[in-house]
Amino acid sequence: MKIVKILGLVFLFSLLVIFVPRIGVAGDTQDQGTKEKCPTCSWTAGKTSVSDLSPEEKKRRLGFVVPDWYKEWWEKAEKLEAPPGAKFDEVFDWRVHEGPYGTNGVTPVKNQGDCGSCWAFAAVGHLESMVKIYGEVEMDLSEQQSVSCITPGHGCDGWYSTACYDLFMSVGCIDEECMPYQENDTEPCIQNQCEKWAKLSGYTAVANNVNAIKTALLEGPVKTSFTVEDTFYSYTGGCYNKPNWDPTNHAVVIVGWDDTMCGGAGAWIVKNSWGRSWGVDGYFYIQYGIARIGSYVYQIDYVFHRPYVRLEDFGVNDGAKGDGDGRPEPGETVRLDFTLRNLWSPLGEVEVTASPDTDGIVMTDDHSYLGNMDSKDILDNSLDPMEFYVPNDFPPRRVYFTFHVSGDSGGGVIYNKDTTVEVFVGRDIVLVDDDSGNGTYANYESYFVNAFDSLRLIYDIWDKEVMGDFGWPHGDDYNIVIWFTGDHRDEVFSTADVESLMSFLDRGGRLWLTSQDAVEALSSSGDPLDSTFLTDYLHCSFEGNCSHRLAIGEPGDTVGDTLYVHFRGSASPENQISKDALIPDEEAVAILRYAPSWPVPDSIAGIRYQDDYYKMVLFGFGFGGIDSSGGLIFGKYVSKTHFIMQRVIEWLRGPLPTINVLSPNGGEALFVGQTYDIQWDYLSFEDSVKIEYSANGGDEWSTIAETTSCDGGYSWLVPDTPSENCLIRISDVGNGVPCDTSDAYFSIIDYIFGDANGDGVVNSADVVYLINYLFKGGPAPEPMAAGDSNDDCVINSADVVYLINYLFKGGPAPEQGCAE
Numbered sequence: 012m013k014i015v016k017i018l019g020l021v022f023l024f025s026l027l028v029i030f031v032p033r034i035g036v037a038g039d040t041q042d043q044g045t046k047e048k049c050p051t052c053s054w055t056a057g058k059t060s061v062s063d064l065s066p067e068e069k070k071r072r073l074g075f076v077v078p079d080w081y082k083e084w085w086e087k088a089e090k091l092e093a094p095p096g097a098k099f100d101e102v103f104d105w106r107v108h109e110g111p112y113g114t115n116g117v118t119p120v121k122n123q124g125d126c127g128s129c130w131a132f133a134a135v136g137h138l139e140s141m142v143k144i145y146g147e148v149e150m151d152l153s154e155q156q157s158v159s160c161i162t163p164g165h166g167c168d169g170w171y172s173t174a175c176y177d178l179f180m181s182v183g184c185i186d187e188e189c190m191p192y193q194e195n196d197t198e199p200c201i202q203n204q205c206e207k208w209a210k211l212s213g214y215t216a217v218a219n220n221v222n223a224i225k226t227a228l229l230e231g232p233v234k235t236s237f238t239v240e241d242t243f244y245s246y247t248g249g250c251y252n253k254p255n256w257d258p259t260n261h262a263v264v265i266v267g268w269d270d271t272m273c274g275g276a277g278a279w280i281v282k283n284s285w286g287r288s289w290g291v292d293g294y295f296y297i298q299y300g301i302a303r304i305g306s307y308v309y310q311i312d313y314v315f316h317r318p319y320v321r322l323e324d325f326g327v328n329d330g331a332k333g334d335g336d337g338r339p340e341p342g343e344t345v346r347l348d349f350t351l352r353n354l355w356s357p358l359g360e361v362e363v364t365a366s367p368d369t370d371g372i373v374m375t376d377d378h379s380y381l382g383n384m385d386s387k388d389i390l391d392n393s394l395d396p397m398e399f400y401v402p403n404d405f406p407p408r409r410v411y412f413t414f415h416v417s418g419d420s421g422g423g424v425i426y427n428k429d430t431t432v433e434v435f436v437g438r439d440i441v442l443v444d445d446d447s448g449n450g451t452y453a454n455y456e457s458y459f460v461n462a463f464d465s466l467r468l469i470y471d472i473w474d475k476e477v478m479g480d481f482g483w484p485h486g487d488d489y490n491i492v493i494w495f496t497g498d499h500r501d502e503v504f505s506t507a508d509v510e511s512l513m514s515f516l517d518r519g520g521r522l523w524l525t526s527q528d529a530v531e532a533l534s535s536s537g538d539p540l541d542s543t544f545l546t547d548y549l550h551c552s553f554e555g556n557c558s559h560r561l562a563i564g565e566p567g568d569t570v571g572d573t574l575y576v577h578f579r580g581s582a583s584p585e586n587q588i589s590k591d592a593l594i595p596d597e598e599a600v601a602i603l604r605y606a607p608s609w610p611v612p613d614s615i616a617g618i619r620y621q622d623d624y625y626k627m628v629l630f631g632f633g634f635g636g637i638d639s640s641g642g643l644i645f646g647k648y649v650s651k652t653h654f655i656m657q658r659v660i661e662w663l664r665g666p667l668p669t670i671n672v673l674s675p676n677g678g679e680a681l682f683v684g685q686t687y688d689i690q691w692d693y694l695s696f697e698d699s700v701k702i703e704y705s706a707n708g709g710d711e712w713s714t715i716a717e718t719t720s721c722d723g724g725y726s727w728l729v730p731d732t733p734s735e736n737c738l739i740r741i742s743d744v745g746n747g748v749p750c751d752t753s754d755a756y757f758s759i760i761d762y763i764f765g766d767a768n769g770d771g772v773v774n775s776a777d778v779v780y781l782i783n784y785l786f787k788g789g790p791a792p793e794p795m796a797a798g799d800s801n802d803d804c805v806i807n808s809a810d811v812v813y814l815i816n817y818l819f820k821g822g823p824a825p826e827q828g829c830a831e
Contacts (some may be wrong), residue, residue: 054249074127120293134175166196183207201448329397405436446497455635571602580638675753765825
């Protein structure tokens with residue numbers, strides 16, 4: 012009788028209250044039909060994900076069914092009540108409230124879809140909350156297990172939630188991955204094939220009064236049922252207070268209360284199972300006692316039925332056998348430090364082993380023993396550390412270490428759990444974060460970091476706002492420097508910046524400079540150092556600003572081919588208001604052009620340059636302003652930022668094109684009129700070559716040939732320019748880069764064949780000279796080939812006979828032969 016009187020008073024009060032809306036709800040704005048049915052209702056109605064469904068489809072979004080025997084059992088069950096004189100806070104919400112271990116009590120809102128399975132979603136959501144609060148783990152547990160495995164049951168035709176609790180007590184709850192939700196009750200029950208992640212030791216009925224439910228909520232969210240009628244499907248916010256005394260038909264989870272809502276009448280904060288696009292991110296507020304809310308409330312007793320060990324902290328330490336900078340690098344032996352926390356039941360004899368994902372890392376100690384871990388214990392491996400060695404030839408890369416934890420969980424059951432962590436080994440790319448200016452503190456490095464992570468690159472960030480100017484010796488640690496600015500600004504580089512970048516390139520570095528103002532600022536500064544950097548290092552000049560929203564890659568270019576860059580969109584900041592148009596010099600290559608629309612090219616947006624020492628890519632715009640949505644713009648899909656970065660990095664990382672003169676490369680003696688094969692090899696070079704020679708040590712050069720064939724050889728008729736200081740030079744016929752010259756001088760020699768004694772005439776004295784050389788130990792001909800009068804590539808008595816025949820019997824004269 013007392014309960015009936017209280018409910019009557021609540022109902023009467025709800026008719027008198029005019030609601031002052033909650034955050035984001037503007038007054039009594041429900042549609043006219045709702046107002047006519049419920050003039051005192053104080054929630055906002057509108058179009059939702061379920062409001063336009065048919066009556067049959069709406070019914071399938073419910074599903075709480077109470078058999079008659081269950082009603083009788085409920086009436087007789089002992090129920091939790093509030094302690095006498097209990098006092099409660101005005102507002103309590105498990106979405107923000109932290110439990111005893113620092114975690115809140117809600118998991119993501121789910122969607123039961125076209126299946127009357129709210130009873131399972133409420134029970135599973137209830138259990139997920141308790142696991143998160145007391146087990147400190149957010150888990151996605153399986154609703155399909157209850158829908159498919161509870162017998163007798165009605166699946167998508169509805170059932171009651173305590174059947175789920177009974178299942179979780181006897182079997183345990185499995186995770187979503189093992190039995191994913193399918194919106195049907197025809198899926199086979201495979202729970203015996205799945206690991207059991209959570210169990211209950213019992214559940215307690217809670218009396219249907221505000222203080223009793225609040226008392227239960229202090230321990231964690233609770234499951235309840237209430238009555239849904241048609242207006243509820245259109246709920247978008249505010250305090251739902253439409254009276255309804257029909258039997259309950261929907262199960263949900265109460266996560267808190269707010270006594271200030273509903274004009275002071277108070278409301279429960281409730282998690283629904285219709286997805287986040289319904290209500291207030293999937294939640295709703297309902298006045299105490301309205302629509303039978305508070306019916307069949309349960310509190311559950313979650314138990315730690317097994318251990319659950321989590322890697323709480325992890326680090327690397329190269330202080331003892333390395334440089335102590337916290338980054339494993341080639342040649343270092345590094346310690347692996349970790350901390351584990353056991354969140355659930357005790358675990359004995361805990362051991363941990365670690366293994367990297369590559370044989371290139373040498374584990375010198377891969378094992379740690381931690382002993383016993385009680386529930387909530389935290390242990391580290393400081394007494395038994397692990398170590399690994401990085402070989403000297405190990406390249407920069409992300410290494411993934413898997414920690415395998417094992418121990419005795421009782422009853423002869425061995426607990427095993429693997430956790431994988433990521434470690435940057437070596438240094439490769441440094442991102443110089445120069446995105447603040449004009450008093451602003453922007454944050455555009457995230458656009459680079461997202462692309463780095465997509466490509467699994469090794470990188471460090473040098474934030475100039477925090478760390479000051481980037482200079483040396485820091486730059487020597489990195490292969491590639493990416494320097495960027497963010498929003499438009501008039502001043503970009505300091506003198507120290509320019510000197511650092513020039514020094515980096517002089518050392519053979521690889522640079523990617525991406526800024527909407529860099530070229531303009533360098534061009535207009537008036538500082539000779541800036542001018543030198545712009546023309547001699549960046550190899551371009553400033554044409555003007557560009558307002559086009561597209562940049563199109565140069566067809567066939569190594570970097571630019573097929574790139575399609577958009578500067579405004581949902582996935583980019585619209586900060587590119589001063590893009591630089593570039594004028595590359597004759598040695599640089601255009602890779603991107605601005606365009607008013609596709610396929611209309613205009614001024615140049617990006618260039619690349621390389622010589623014998625360094626490589627450089629220059630964008631006249633900021634990478635942090637690129638639209639990475641991948642959407643359609645002018646009928647073409649825009650290039651994602653990680654793809655653009657991949658193109659740039661691959662080109663910068665590639666070897667510099669080289670040409671290497673093989674012969675003549677120093678010390679050779681070539682003879683005037685001889686046909687000589689000039690030979691060279693090359694790497695990453697496919698263009699035409701220019702072949703030159705110098706007879707005066709490189710002071711003057713003469714062109715031998717310009718050939719479109721870079722096949723590594725050319726037949727050269729040695730010119731009549733005798734000299735001991737000759738050189739060959741081979742280079743790119745276009746811009747002279749790459750280029751190589753003979754390592755040392757070779758000689759071009761002019762002489763008379765048969766003139767063995769070198770007196771300028773061929774006579775009997777040469778016969779005598781050869782006889783003395785061959786038979787009496789006399790001096791050799793100079794050059795030796797001068798004595799090879801018969802052209803058989805050896806000097807012997809046959810040459811003497813040949814000369815005698817020529818001089819005294821009219822035989823043939825000596826001719827150029829084996830000059831080598």
